[in-house]
Amino acid sequence: MKLLVLGGTVFLGRHIVNAALEAGHEVTTFNRGTISLDEQADIEKLVGDRSGDLAVLTNRKWDAVIDTCGYDPQVVARSADILKNSVDEYTFISSISVYKGFPTKGMDETAKVKSIEDGDEAEYGSLKVGCERVVRQVFGEKALIIRPGLIVGPYDPTDRFTYWPTRVSKGGLVAAPGDPEKKIQFIDVRDLAKWTIHLIENKVSGVLNATGPQEPLTMRTLLNECNAVGGNFAQFVWLSDEKVLEAGVAPWMDMPLWIPASDEEHRYFQTIDCSKAHRAGLKYSPLATTIRDTLKWDASRDPAAERKAGLRPEQESRLLALADSKAT
Incomplete structure (x- = not known):
């Protein structure tokens, strides 16, 4: 498969690129080009700022795009719109922070999510909800929304598990x-990356929580x-x-x-319910x-x-x- 990764050099995106390459796929990354990684020396790298000029993404064709770094709905809307005729599926990495509180154990993907009206327009969870919405509006049944919990492991820039x-x-x-x-709960970044590629390979769509063990x-x-x-x-x-x-x-x-x-x-x-992810093949280290x-x-x-x-x-x-x- 030909995969486009928005981001791809910091944490989850880096591991997604590695997982895709290990699975034999052809990878293109699009990011600002500020980080150079030896393991990505032989892949196609498109340089740009997704909040600016996206012309480099036009007149191209990929099987799927994986958006690892979207958090501004307006910016995500621009990338989704420009790629709507260039990719068959849009995978968006969201977060369990989209849920409107955690009042009960075992909340699944049907739990109520936040909205901008719930408070601060710059609040992370509300912004992710907005991003999910625009991806679904553009790609419909070809949208895959993954909602991870705390992502941990090598190259984690937050140190929250380390x-x-x-x-x-x-x-x-x-x-x-x-x-x-x-x-x-938390999930090893490499498990999440491999599973993301597995979902794309199997043309899975919809919304899935992803944490563990x-x-x-x-x-x-x-x-x-x-x-x-x-x-x-x-x-x-x-x-x-x-x-x-x-x-x-x-x-x-x-x-x-x-x-x-x-x-x-x-x-x-x-205490997030990830049974849907388990049925979809999520495995844990x-x-x-x-x-x-x-x-x-x-x-x-x-x-x-x-x-x-x-x-x-x-x-x-x-x-x-x-x-x-x-x-x-």
Whole structure:
């Protein structure tokens, strides 16, 4: 197949390009050309800004386009319109953030989504809803909308998962948040990329949630697995939601994967129903593989570079001083 990838050099797009090449497809990327990757040396690269001149995309033909970086509905509408006669299917990478709150467990693709009228016009989830809408308007039954949860793994620019394998591997007392048995969800970027290509190959359309793992995962299990991969040098000090909040720690970014029970809007954010994706062939890597490969990639980065998520050492020290429980 001939595939056009909008984006393709940072995180998910990079892995989608790699997955497509591994599957034997011909890949063209369209992006600003600011990042050069050795593994993409032999593919066709079209350079441009999708909010500007799209002339380079005209008078061409691809089997499908994969939009990995669209978040502005007006910009996505322009690319969808200019490609409507050039591609057979438009795959848009959306987000579970499109849902209007998470009041119940196991929300599936039929759950209510946000709208611009719900609040801030610049709010990420509402913008993604707008993008989904314009793609469906232009491509109809030829539109594939994928709604991932937290995407993790090598080259993740957000550090929202990377913090845990890295911190645990350093050993010592590790501040751990909230209920150890609380369910968490995320998906390895490589699993998502391979599955996206699988869907396109099989001409799947419609809307699908995409997060994991397949079986329920708790925070305790994740941290124990991080410890096993990292050499079992860490001990965990579990602190209640109240203690963590008292220390001024921000959910999700300061303490990745942690959402306090008091956050009613996001209470079941990590219990999304992905049974439709499972029926459509979504497969998951072993948790240890995701952890190990994330650690290996993180070790290749500049250790002095600031990480975008996770506790700073002084924050963790303050948390540990508040602990009532012993290390486990």
